[in-house]
Amino acid sequence: MARFYGRRRERIALELSRDDVLLRFGGEAGRAAARKAAAGLSAKAAAPGAAVRQFGRYLLLHDAGAAEAPVSAAMNALPKALGRQVARTYPVYVEQSSGLRLAAGHEITVRFRPRVTAARRSRLLSGLDLAVLRENPFVPGQAVVAPTALRSGSRAVDLANALAEADDLVEFAAPNFLAEYRKYGATDDPLLSRQWHLDNAGGDGAKAGEDVRAIAAWEITPGGDPSIVIAIIDDGVDTRHPDLKANLWRNPDGDAPDRLGRNFADDEHPYDPNPRFFQPPYDDTDGNDIHGTPCAGVAAAAGRNKKGVAGIAYRCRILPVKIFAGPSLAPNDRIADAIRYAGRHASILSCSWGIARNPDVEAAIEEVVTGGRGGRGCLVFCAAGNEQRGRISFPAALPNTLAVGASNDQGVKALYSNWGPELDFVAPSSDEDRGRPGITTTDVSRKNRGYNLKGAYATDFGGTSSATPLAAGVAALLLSVKPGLSWRQARQILRESADKIDRAHGHYDERGFSTRYGYGRLNAQAALLRAGN
Amino acid sequence: MSAPTELPAGAMRRIRWRRTGSTAIRYRQAGRRVRAEVLAQRAAVRWRPECAVAVEAGLRAGARVRRLPGRDLALVEAAGGPAAAALWRRLEEWNARGCLRFATPLLRDSDSGQDQILTDEITVRFRTEAATAAGLERLGREFGLRAVRRNEFVERQWLLRLEQAFGLATLEAAEAVDSLPEVEFAAANLLTEAER
Numbered sequence: 001m002a003r004f005y006g007r008r009r010e011r012i013a014l015e016l017s018r019d020d021v022l023l024r025f026g027g028e029a030g031r032a033a034a035r036k037a038a039a040g041l042s043a044k045a046a047a048p049g050a051a052v053r054q055f056g057r058y059l060l061l062h063d064a065g066a067a068e069a070p071v072s073a074a075m076n077a078l079p080k081a082l083g084r085q086v087a088r089t090y091p092v093y094v095e096q097s098s099g100l101r102l103a104a105g106h107e108i109t110v111r112f113r114p115r116v117t118a119a120r121r122s123r124l125l126s127g128l129d130l131a132v133l134r135e136n137p138f139v140p141g142q143a144v145v146a147p148t149a150l151r152s153g154s155r156a157v158d159l160a161n162a163l164a165e166a167d168d169l170v171e172f173a174a175p176n177f178l179a180e181y182r183k184y185g186a187t188d189d190p191l192l193s194r195q196w197h198l199d200n201a202g203g204d205g206a207k208a209g210e211d212v213r214a215i216a217a218w219e220i221t222p223g224g225d226p227s228i229v230i231a232i233i234d235d236g237v238d239t240r241h242p243d244l245k246a247n248l249w250r251n252p253d254g255d256a257p258d259r260l261g262r263n264f265a266d267d268e269h270p271y272d273p274n275p276r277f278f279q280p281p282y283d284d285t286d287g288n289d290i291h292g293t294p295c296a297g298v299a300a301a302a303g304r305n306k307k308g309v310a311g312i313a314y315r316c317r318i319l320p321v322k323i324f325a326g327p328s329l330a331p332n333d334r335i336a337d338a339i340r341y342a343g344r345h346a347s348i349l350s351c352s353w354g355i356a357r358n359p360d361v362e363a364a365i366e367e368v369v370t371g372g373r374g375g376r377g378c379l380v381f382c383a384a385g386n387e388q389r390g391r392i393s394f395p396a397a398l399p400n401t402l403a404v405g406a407s408n409d410q411g412v413k414a415l416y417s418n419w420g421p422e423l424d425f426v427a428p429s430s431d432e433d434r435g436r437p438g439i440t441t442t443d444v445s446r447k448n449r450g451y452n453l454k455g456a457y458a459t460d461f462g463g464t465s466s467a468t469p470l471a472a473g474v475a476a477l478l479l480s481v482k483p484g485l486s487w488r489q490a491r492q493i494l495r496e497s498a499d500k501i502d503r504a505h506g507h508y509d510e511r512g513f514s515t516r517y518g519y520g521r522l523n524a525q526a527a528l529l530r531a532g533n
Numbered sequence: 534m535s536a537p538t539e540l541p542a543g544a545m546r547r548i549r550w551r552r553t554g555s556t557a558i559r560y561r562q563a564g565r566r567v568r569a570e571v572l573a574q575r576a577a578v579r580w581r582p583e584c585a586v587a588v589e590a591g592l593r594a595g596a597r598v599r600r601l602p603g604r605d606l607a608l609v610e611a612a613g614g615p616a617a618a619a620l621w622r623r624l625e626e627w628n629a630r631g632c633l634r635f636a637t638p639l640l641r642d643s644d645s646g647q648d649q650i651l652t653d654e655i656t657v658r659f660r661t662e663a664a665t666a667a668g669l670e671r672l673g674r675e676f677g678l679r680a681v682r683r684n685e686f687v688e689r690q691w692l693l694r695l696e697q698a699f700g701l702a703t704l705e706a707a708e709a710v711d712s713l714p715e716v717e718f719a720a721a722n723l724l725t726e727a728e729r
Contacts, residue, residue, distance in 0.1 A: 059582055234729075266603050277602065291729050328601050329649070329724035333656050333684075333692055340686035353727040356642035357718045360656045360690075361561030367687075385728060393728060394645060465729055 003093060005157050005174055006164060014093035014102065015155070021066045022178065023059040023076070026087025030057035033085040040082070041074055055178055059466035060092070062104055093157075093177075102180065104156045107133065107176035108163065111142040116169050124169055128162055144176055160352055175309070185215040185222075186203035187303040189310040191457060192271060194440040196409055197298075197470060198312060205215065210411035210501075212428055212470060214312050217477055217524035220532070223303050223315030225480035230316055230472050231342035231349045232300045234261070234292030236275040237320035241293060241445045243301045243308040249319040249345060262341050264334040265329065275444055277326030282449050287327045290443070290450045292320065293459040295352050297442025299469035300476065308457050312473035312524065319346045322325045324353075336364035343368025343378050347479055350400075350472035351382045352465035354393025361395060369400040369487060371439035377487030379479075381472040383464035390515070392420040402475075402491060406467040407521050408461035409435045411501045419463055423518035424491065425498045427470040430462020438462040482531045495519035497526035557643070560704050563711060563718035568643035571701070574617040575639040576609045576624060577724075579620070579652040584632035591627075596620050608639075608650070614635050628699050635698040640723070646725045653698035654681065654722035655707045658690040664715040671713075676706050692722060 004011040012068040023035040029460035038054040041061070051062040063074035078086075092103045108130070112121055125131065129148050136142035145163075147155065163173035186192065192199070199215045202208030203421070229249050239248055239260050248260050261273035268277065275289030285291050296318045298312075303314025323330050323338045332355075339361065342349050349368065355361070365380055372378030384405040387392035396403035402424045406414035408431035413419070415433040417426065430438035444450035451458035471494075478490055485493070498520030500506065506514040513519055556571045579586040588723065589607070592598050596611045611617040626635040635653035642649060655678060659665045672678040677696050684690035695703050703721045710719035 268603070285729055324727060324729075326602060328604055329726055331652075331654070331722055331724050332720070333654070333722045334726070336656075337685060344686075353729045354645065354647075355725045355727050356645040356647045356723070357562075357565075357567070357724070358723070359565070359718050360722070362563075362659075363687075363718070364659070383729075387728070463729075 003157055005160055006172075009409055013096040015096055017092045017094050017101065018065075018067050019064055020060065020062050020101055021072075021104070022090040022092055022105065023058070023086045024088045024090065024105065025057045025082075025084060025085050030085070030087070031136050033057075033082055033346055034059045036068070037078060037082045040079060041077060058103070058105070058178060059219065060101070060178070074207070084169035090156075094211060100177050102175075102177040104175045104177055106146045106156055108145050108156055108160045108173055109142070109176045110145055110160075110163050110173040111139065111171040111173050112169060114141060115142070120169060124163070124166055128159055130159065130163075141171075150445070164439070185218040187223075187310045187314065188306050189301075189303055189308060190306070191309045191440050194459065195309055195366045197439055197466075198230050198310070200409055206409040207411055210407070210409050210428065212312065212474060212521070212523040213523045217312075217474075217528050218470065220525070220528045221477055221480045223310070223311040224300075224473075224477045225483075226315055226317055227483070228313065228316045228348070228476045228479050229319050229346040230313065230476050231319040231321050231346035231468070232292050232296045232299065232469065233264070233321045233323055233328065233338050233342055233349060233351050233354065234295055234325075235277075235289040235324035236273050236322040237261070237296045237318060238293040238442070238444050238446070239320065240276055241442050243305070243442050243456070244293070244296055244318060246302040246305065247300050247316070247318050249313070249317040251345075261322070262338065263322040264338040264341070265322050265325035265328070265330065273320035273322045275446075275449070277328075278446075278449050279326060283451050283453055288449065289322075289324070289326060291324075291352065291465065292322070293444050294439075294441040294451065295350060295465060295469040298461070298466050299350060299473040300437060301442050311441075312470060313476035313480070316473070316476040328403075330355075332358040332360050336360040339364040339380075341369055342493065343372040347373050347378060348472045348475050349378055349380045350469045351380065351395065352463075352468045354383060354385045354396065357394040359387055361526055362398065365395055365398060365401060373487075376485070379472070379487050379490055381468050381475070382409050383468045386416040386418075386463045386465075387418055388416045388420055392418055397422045400487075402471065402494075404464060404471045405516075405518065406430070406462070406464045407501060407517070408434065410434075410436065411521070412505070413502065413516050414462075417467075419516045421515055423515065425471065425494060425518040425520055426501075427467035427474070427522045429464065429467040429470070430460070432460075439466045441466070474522050474527060477524055478527050483530055485531070493527050493530050494522060497523050497530045499526070501524045503532040553689065558701070558704075561708050561711065562720045569649075570641040570643065571638040572615070572641055572648070573621065574611045576611075576620060576636055577639065578609055578624065578636045579605060579634040579650065579653075580607075580623055580627070580695050581634060584627065584630075588627055588632055591623060595623070606652075606724075607651075607652075625699070628697060631696065631697070633699070635695075635703070637698060637700065643671075645728075647728065649726065650724035651701065651703055651721055652724060653695045653703055655693045655695065655703060655710065655719055656690065656718040656722050657693055657710055657719045658687065660689075660715055662689050665691070668713075668715045669693075671715075672710060676710060678706065678710070702724045 303310030382396035
């Protein structure tokens with residue numbers, strides 16, 4: 001049922017929610033009763049999908065048909081003793097523009113116009129059976145009012161509207177809603193709590209805060225800007241994945257055959273960048289096209305879509321560029337051309353692989369770094385390698401790429417992560433040799449394919465393969481707020497804002513450089529703040 | 534030629550002087566020294582369609598043959614030393630009869646430790662667009678290199694093919710072309726393994 005509040009010309013549209021209800025527990029022990037009821041309902045998991053939030057003596061209950069007790073499993077699961085303490089139930093509305101829930105209690109906030117006398121205020125309020133509960137201590141003429149006799153249900157919206165209609169007396173009147181809020185940083189993606197690399201809250205032996213500071217960065221730029229494109233140069237990206245397809249780059253040239261990216265691994269399907277080759281065992285990286293899809297998710301899986309995971313740059317775009325196919329080896333000239341192609345459409349290239357040195361690939365990287373982004377240069381992120389050796393892989397070792405190593409959820413270098421003088425920084429990733437967790441991200445959505453054969457999300461991705469698109473995503477946030485940065489300026493900011501982790505063993509020199517950590521672990525928030533100054 | 538993993542004399546004819554050990558070689562790639570190990574017990578073979586049945590059956594008799602999907606290419610692995618020598622003798626015979634497009638040993642890059650397949654392709658970038666036409670003509674005349682395609686993104690860069698490339702001949706040709714004055718760089722277009 002659609003409702004409105006506010007004045008006629010400034011109406012705010014509401015939709016009555018059938019699946020939410022606000023319970024108010026009465027009496028002296030109302031707050032305790034609400035707490036007890038919340039704990040009981042949560043523990044019982046009264047109904048799948050049901051959710052309970054407590055605010056003081058109020059309980060906001062979300063469940064199918066919650067507004068109508070007979071059809072709500074959660075309402076019916078409320079113990080009788082507690083049920084008797086429910087003094088009142090109130091309707092819950094959904095504000096149509098934001099999708100946020102507003103629970104209407106019996107209180108109304110009203111602000112009278114400056115020269116309205118106390119007598120006229122009193123007449124208006126008593127005519128509507130309203131009484132002042134409390135005057136606002138900061139704003140003269142503003143008060144919270146409520147009906148003198150509480151009846152079943154809430155008339156707060158109607159009464160507030162009636163007050164607002166007294167235009168000559170009232171500046172505004174609105175129900176004093178219990179308002180759902182959306183934390184600006186965090187997203188509503190259900191697997192976000194498992195993405196410790198973005199926001200490490202501790203638990204399961206993890207050290208809180210050993211992350212890339214994504215949530216804080218999202219308060220500056222929520223997910224980045226869609227104009228920033230990250231090329232995932234790998235074995236393909238699942239363009240039908242529900243958490244990726246919304247963020248795929250789309251060729252602005254409507255006549256171009258490369259609608260979503262390119263496939264340089266297979267001349268028969270040059271414009272299909274999807275994973276194509278699979279062989280048993282289907283979760284093995286070397287024989288299957290399953291590596292690019294998790295990389296893409298780490299960088300820029302769609303966020304705030306109530307699905308799966310969020311990439312760190314969850315509003316930026318993904319350009320899938322396929323260079324590997326199953327167990328087959330890749331020709332150097334095709335790898336080089338894939339880089340050239342990516343440099344034409346993307347600001348940032350993410351390369352979670354290492355190969356033997358090759359002059360054509362080297363030339364291609366030089367071309368995109370000097371000529372990409374209208375001469376400002378693409379940022380080319382490359383994996384340092386997972387061989388646990390003191391040598392950075394090619395092309396990460398090149399001076400014009402950004403070499404990314406891996407740290408774990410304890411804030412120390414992952415055991416496998418290569419080190420050396422060419423390392424730029426590390427980013428959080430797996431460390432299975434120390435029993436530390438992997439990265440939760442998107443996985444090939446095709447049934448029985450991918451790292452997780454039973455679903456479209458993997459929880460055990462990792463290596464410098466995962467650290468690299470994470471770093472690329474941090475750079476995407478940076479270019480979202482400062483698109484004019486040259487690649488060198490961006491690299492400098494990322495280096496200078498990195499956290500010097502593991503100082504005891506990192507042996508950082510006077511420049512702040514460590515062969516184990518480069519300039520430290522990427523800090524997305526600090527990078528954005530530094531860019532802003 | 535004592536080491537069982539070595540190539541037959543014909544395959545090594547022009548590269549012998551650069552050898553640093555039984556299987557290690559050095560070559561120059563775009564002006565940079567590269568060290569690699571020749572894995573002669575493993576060969577990459579592309580045969581002509583008219584000889585396919587005979588060549589594949591012959592190879593399977595003494596070695597393990599794996600077709601690379603989408604590459605029109607077979608990887609052949611001999612069981613041991615004598616088998617490897619026999620494999621290369623057979624490949625040399627088939628090559629002499631014109632049955633092969635190329636037969637090359639696998640290389641292991643010493644820096645990265647990664648395996649690479651030498652093929653018959655060479656990437657060449659000329660210094661100027663103006664030098665390209667004459668350069669291609671020269672490469673065809675002096676080295677037997679034929680144009681496969683112009684690079685999609687760099688106009689003065691071409692992919693060329695060495696006819697009936699055998700052994701390490703593609704590496705030799707790439708190195709020779711790389712030293713020409715009109716060439717910015719030339720390198721064998723290796724099929725490369727990637728660490729992920």
